[in-house]
Amino acid sequence: MDVAALIDEVIAREGGYSNHPADRGGPTNFGITQAVARANGYAGDMRQLPRRMAEAIYRRLYWERPGYAFVAQAAPHIAAELFDSAVNMGPGTATGFLQRALNALNRNQKDYPDLKVDRAIGAKTLAALRAFMMLRGKAGEKVLLKAIEALQGERYVALAESRPANEAFLYGWLANRIGN
Known part of the structure; x- marks a missing residue:
């Protein structure tokens, strides 16, 4: 099982920055919500969330944990x-x-x-x-x-x-x- 490939697929499906008014998650990037990014140490603008950080969050929170x-x-x-x-x-x-x-x-x-x-x-x-x-x-x-x-x-x-x-x-x- 190649978790890196699964993460790539999720990021491709989720896309880049979004702040849809109907989305309770608020600003997201690569599918990572602002709240999840903040809880994992990211304090910057969600438009600038590094992809590598998103990948690490996906691996840790949604695969390993x-x-x-x-x-x-x-x-x-x-x-x-x-x-x-x-x-x-x-x-x-x-x-x-x-x-x-x-x-x-x-x-x-x-x-x-x-x-x-x-x-x-x-x-x-x-x-x-x-x-x-x-x-x-x-x-x-x-x-x-x-x-x-x-x-x-x-x-x-x-x-x-x-x-x-x-x-x-x-x-x-x-x-x-x-x-x-």
């Missing part, structure tokens, strides 16, 4: 999807999608025990993922990916329904974040 490198060892396509979802929705939400999907696919705990949906990658989540992959293989990874994307798509629609200003982003979220 949530444990997606461990997921990649068992299911690289799932890890890539979790990374992208984490960038857009936060690592807790992305990881929760994985846990919920694994629970729904465990055949009433015949394959592995249900997980507590604690939104964190830990030993039990990784064990369940490995058990799922051993049982279902690469075809199963595709099905698990579809389940995660279904949860993600439902969340996007719910966000647009709950805040009409988010409708400005719904088409792009569905076009660029689901099934890529």
Whole structure:
């Protein structure tokens, strides 16, 4: 799994500087919000955020900290999807999608025990993922990916329904974040 390539894809999708009036994130650059940049030591104008800093933030906050490198060892396509979802929705939400999907696919705990949906990658989540992959293989990874994307798509629609200003982003979220 080449996390640098995943980061390049996210930056290409997110684009450069933006300050869309409907975006609660405010000024962003390379998809990094001003609040995240400030929390990670950047005090300058968001238009000037160095790409290298954005790359480091993506790697640390959305790949290493949530444990997606461990997921990649068992299911690289799932890890890539979790990374992208984490960038857009936060690592807790992305990881929760994985846990919920694994629970729904465990055949009433015949394959592995249900997980507590604690939104964190830990030993039990990784064990369940490995058990799922051993049982279902690469075809199963595709099905698990579809389940995660279904949860993600439902969340996007719910966000647009709950805040009409988010409708400005719904088409792009569905076009660029689901099934890529």
